C-alpha cells in the first residue's frame with residue numbers, strides 16, 4: 001500500500017539525523033534512513049528538526065487573552081492578579097470564555113502545541129469557566145487535546161462554596177483535581193486541603209495537579225504533604241505539583257530530604273518560568289530571588305520536570321504568544337541550564353516529558369504513534385530554543401493543520417547579500 005506521506009531526511013530530538021518518517025492512516029508506520037517507498041505526498045525536511053508536538057502542562061485558559069478587562073495589573077504581583085481576576089470573574093460570560101479560549105487555541109496550534117492541561121477556576125457558583133472550557137474541549141478535540149483541572153483559585157476553604165463547586169465541576173466532566181494550599185489562610189488549612197483533595201482524587205480515580213507553594217516563603221512546604229499523601233493513597237504516577245517556587249528559597253538541608261520523597265512518590269513537577277521570574281521575588285529588595293523551582297536538582301533526583309506557559313495576556317501576565325520554545329528559553333536562563341545537555345532536556349520539558357505527565361496516548365515518533373509532529377526551521381533542539389524557530393509545518397494525524405514561512409529578511413545593504421535567514425548554515 002502506498003503511504004499517504006513521507007517526511008524525508010528529518011533530524012529528531014534524540015539526535016538521529018537524516019531519518020525518513022512514513023505515515024499511513026494517520027499513524028507513523030516506519031522511521032529510518034532512506035526508506036525505499038514513495039508517498040502520495042512528501043515533505044523535504046533535510047537538515048530540519050521534526051519533533052512530536054509541543055505540550056503545555058500548565059495553563060489558565062479561562063483567563064487567557066483577557067488583558068485589560070476590566071483593568072491592568074498595576075503592581076504586577078500574583079496577589080493583585082488574583083484580585084483582578086476576581087473583578088473580571090463577576091462580569092465573565094460563557095460566550096466570552098469560549099471565544100477567547102478558541103482564539104488562543106488557534107494561536108497554540110499555529111505554534112505547534114497539540115495538548116494543553118488548563119486549570120479552570122471553580123470559585124464561582126455559576127461555574128462560568130467550567131461551562132466555557134468544557135465546550136471548548138469538545139470543539140477543539142479533533143486537533144488539540146485539552147485536559148481540565150478543577151482549580152479552587154480563591155482557596156478550597158477560603159472561598160465559600162469552593163468545596164461543593166469543585167465536586168460539581170468534576171461531576172460535569174472536568175478531568176483532574178486541583179488545589180492551592182499556600183493560598184489558604186493557615187498552614188494547617190493548606191495541609192488539610194491537600195489531604196482532602198488527594199482523598200477525593202483517590203475516591204474518583206482521578207489525577208491531581210495542584211498549584212503548590214507558589215510563594216517565596218521557604219516554610220511553604222505543602223509539596224511535602226502532597227508527596228506523602230500520594231504515597232499513602234497509592235496515587236503514584238498520577239500527581240503533579242505545579243509552580244513549587246518556595247523550593248527555590250528552601251534550606252538546602254530540608255531540600256535534600258524533600259527531593260527523595262518527591263521521587264519516591266513519583267510526583268511530577270511543573271515549573272512555569274515565564275511567570276515565576278516576573279511574579280516571585282517581589283518582596284525582595286536586593287538580591288532578588290529568581291523563584292523558579294530547583295530544576296537541575298529535581299533532574300538529578302530523577303523527578304520528571306515539565307515547563308508550562310501558565311498565562312498569556314491575562315491578569316497575571318501581559319505578554320506571551322503560545323510559544324513553548326519561549327518558555328524553554330526562559331527556563332534555560334532562569335535556571336542557568338546552559339549546558340548542551342541541559343538545553344536538550346529543556347526541549348524535552350516542553351514536549352515528551354509533559355506528554356508523559358498528561359498521559360497522552362499515541363504520542364511520539366515511533367511506529368504506531370499518531371502522526372502528530374512539527375517541522376521546525378532549526379537543525380536541533382538547541383537551535384530551536386535559540387531562535388524560537390518557525391513552525392514550518394504542524395501535522396495532526398499526518399495532515400498539515402498549520403504552516404508558517406521560514407524567518408528571513410530582505411536586506412538592502414551595500415556589498416551584503418540581498419537576504420538573511422536567522423539560521424546559520
Ligand code: FE2
Nearest residue numbers: 058060211310
Ligand atoms: Fe498557574
